[in-house]
Amino acid sequence: MTAMETCSGPAVSHLTGLDMRHIRLCPAIAFNQIVGGRYKLHILCVLHRGPARFGEIGRSLLHGGLGKPITPRILSRELKELEERGLVSRHAYPVVPKKVEYRLAAQGEALLPILAAIVRWGATGAHEQILKVA
Amino acid sequence: MTAMETCSGPAVSHLTGLDMRHIRLCPAIAFNQIVGGRYKLHILCVLHRGPARFGEIGRSLLHGGLGKPITPRILSRELKELEERGLVSRHAYPVVPKKVEYRLAAQGEALLPILAAIVRWGATGAHEQILKVA
DNA sequence: ATCCTTTTTGTCCGTATTTACGATTTCGTA
């Protein structure tokens, strides 16, 4: 128990061997705050393989999900939050019908290693076992 | 756009190069369902460096957190859920006052690579930048 | 007999998150 430590451990993280002395906020908590909620992580998951439009994202959220489609209202809010935090960027084309593309921005790309770790974990089937989604 | 694909991409994930054909549920969604909420990830973070007792965990959640302590009621609920899902294991010692130790179980250990990725991400300060926690 | 510690649970309540539903904008098309 050192005086200064984050949830990830003392000055030097056991998990990574990295010096965490300069970090104030637990990364795990922050991660939850940033991509917590029902859809944000899934949205980034969809965007990781390329830009997508509003409607496309909505439809993609059905694949691999638990059935219910996201309502446009919420997709709009989620995207706006992700944009405000620099995780995704928005590109509107002045055509009719309106066309808006979303893609991963810098802060979003920075999350890809985490996403990859999640996918690797998922590839073992552990998640389906835990949730009994055989 | 193949017929069978998860949110992580088509049959073979771009992100990891792994074959995902046998996976039904998007790992990202499952991850949220399993360790979503305010405390679960943080609890695993605390346990990753060794067993801890009920009270210890509660106190540890203050470090690196956003100030407020978790109430015993909630800590109890969270731990029970994590236990039911096989992420942590519970060991009660028949002493007075009661002593109960929690530690990572198999399914919890399987999450460590993800936790490590989150800590590495946090070590860059990206999370504090996004949340403006200068 | 009463208090203490540690862990756990029951019940109620307030807030935050999600949803449903509709309105709005824009300009090509029928």
Add this chain to the structure above:
DNA sequence: TACGAAATCGTAAATACGGACAAAAAGGAT
């Protein structure tokens, strides 16, 4: 002119989530 597609937002209802509070068990200490 009326309609349609795509994206977005306003408002109110429904649900989930986190929190407050007190109580219970269990035996040693005062």
